[in-house]
Amino acid sequence: MSKLFSSVTLGEVTLANRVMISPMCQYSAIDGVAQAWHRVQYGRLAMGGAGLVMVEMTLVSPEGMGTAGDLGLWNDEQEAALAEVAATIRKLGAKPAIQLGHTGRKGATQRPWHGGMPLSAVDLEVRGEQPWPIVAPSAIPMSADRVTPRALSLEDIDRIRRDFVQAARRALRAGFDVIEIHAAHGYLLHQFVSPISNHRADEYGGDLARRIRLPVEITQEIKALMGRKNALFVRMSVTDGVAEGHGVPESVTFAQALKAAGADVIDCSSGGLIGTASNSRSARSRGFQVPLARAIREGADVSTVAVGLILDGPQAEAVLKDGSADLIAVGRSALDDPNWPLHARQTIDGPGFEHWPPQSGWWLERRAALLSSTQRGMSPLE
Ligand SMILES: Cc1cc2nc3c(=O)[nH]c(=O)nc-3n(C[C@H](O)[C@H](O)[C@H](O)COP(=O)(O)O)c2cc1C
Structure with a gap:
């Protein structure tokens, strides 16, 4: 059997395989509350055979929202709706994960398809979306055409830390096995880490040890x-x-x-620190971030996820086999084909449908036999 479809245990969480659906904002929540869209979207991704399905960046406070359609996790209604999403993912065969974040100076923007500005x-006039004040480690805008954020006080930083912990408590109660802290793509925690966006002179700015402190x-x-029961x-x-940078x-x-x-x-x-997450100046080609996962895995002796233009089963298998990563995250390919893991498995473990849900696999197995007999020139009824 392939490495991609062998199980893996992280903390005490065992995944059936090493495919993770990468967190992808749907911009479709109302007041931060998950909707039918989220239950169906994450449910169908779970049915597609991934070991881990990660719910998109979910904001820990209203101040941290990126767009008016982001998910939030600071009240009971949001927690109850996310509990349904987690239960749906689990019932359909995957382990549920959620990414927690705060957008900092990247907050209060339009959805990408409305311009992202x-x-x-x-x-406000067209869609009833009222901007809200944004914050950051330092009062430095992301670019000249963006709003200048308010620099956080030490009390604010303390509150934000508590917001993350409280949202994590809610996520655990809602039934998520894995929590991911979003410290990438130019959002608040990344803004603390990078010397470009953090010019603070207190214990949360200055040298690297201070910038990574939060x-x-x-x-x-x-x-x-x-504790050990869940993975972080x-x-x-x-x-x-x-x-x-x-x-x-x-x-x-x-x-x-x-x-x-x-x-x-x-x-x-x-x-993601300057411009949008998809706008870093790194070259982008198949597997462009795999060497980064390898460098972290080797340098810090820690399990890693590789992500970014990993497009098919053989490529994913090669990344695992050469020791670059422990999990493969798939983003846009899964938007294109929610059954990406099932299809990837057929390309590396054999063409059968035994790993598919019987509701579709039973029929597709028979259709495949029918088509191959037709190709051999036999009547479908023979
Ligand atoms: C629609 C969309 C939304 C995304 N939202 C998030 C997000 O919420 N959190 C995050 O860390 N990355 C987000 N990303 C980045 C993806 O998780 C992934 O890292 C990126 O798409 C590269 O992987 P891919 O080439 O397999 O798509 C998003 C990407 C897309 C396309």
């Missing part, structure tokens, strides 16, 4: 809350992709500190 009076403290507190992932941008050596140090604080897995992405 700061919310303005026009958005994500490390949050990791420690959430791990203490969850942290997603980081291993490189900012810009000359003045941080790179692999700093990220190895960061990963070592996260591991010591209790992180089980580092999910290795890149970019």
Whole structure:
């Protein structure tokens, strides 16, 4: 059997296989509450055969929202709706995971398909989306055409740490096996880590040890809350992709500190600090972030997730076999084909349908036999 479809245990969480559906914002929540869209979207991704289905970036406070359609996890209604999403994922065969975040200076923007720019009076008039004040480690906007955030006070930082821990408590109650802390893509925790966005002169700014302090403290507190029964992932941008930013050596140090604080897995992405997450200046080609996952795995002796243009089963299998990562995350390919894991399995473990849900697999097995007999020139009834 392939490595991709062998089970893996992280903390005490055992996944049936090593395919993770990467967190992908759906921008379809109302007041931060998951809707039918989320139950169906995450349910069909679970039916597609992934070992782990990770729910999109879910904000720990109203201030941390990116767009008006983001998921939130600061009240009981949001928790109850996410509990249904988690139960749906589990019933359909995968382990449920959720990513917790705060967008910092990237907050209060339009959905990508409305332009992705700061919310303005026009958005209020057209869609009833009122902008809200945004915050960051320092009062530095992401770019000249973005809103300048308010620099956080030490009291604010303390509150944000407690917001993360409280959201993690709710996520555990809602039934998620895995929590991922979002410290990548230019969102708040990444803004603390990068020297481009963090110009603070107190204990949360300055040298690397101070810049990584907030994500490390949050990791420690959430791990203490969850114990060994659940697994804790942290997603980081291993490189900012810009000359003045941080790179692999700093990220190895960061990963070592996260591991010591209790992180089980580092999910290795890149970019996003300047422009959008899909706008880092790193070259983008098949598996472009795999070397980053390998560098963190080797440098910090920690389990990693590789992500980014991993397009088919043989490519994913090769990434695992060469020791670059422990899990493979699949994003856009799963939007295109929610059955991506089932199809990938057929390309590396054989063409049968025995791993498919019988509701579809039983029929497809017979259709495949029919088609091959037709191709051999036999009548379908023979
Ligand atoms: C629609 C969409 C939404 C995304 N939302 C998130 C998110 O909520 N959190 C996150 O860490 N990454 C997010 N990403 C990035 C993906 O998780 C993934 O890292 C990226 O798409 C690269 O993987 P791929 O080439 O397999 O798509 C998003 C990507 C897409 C396409």
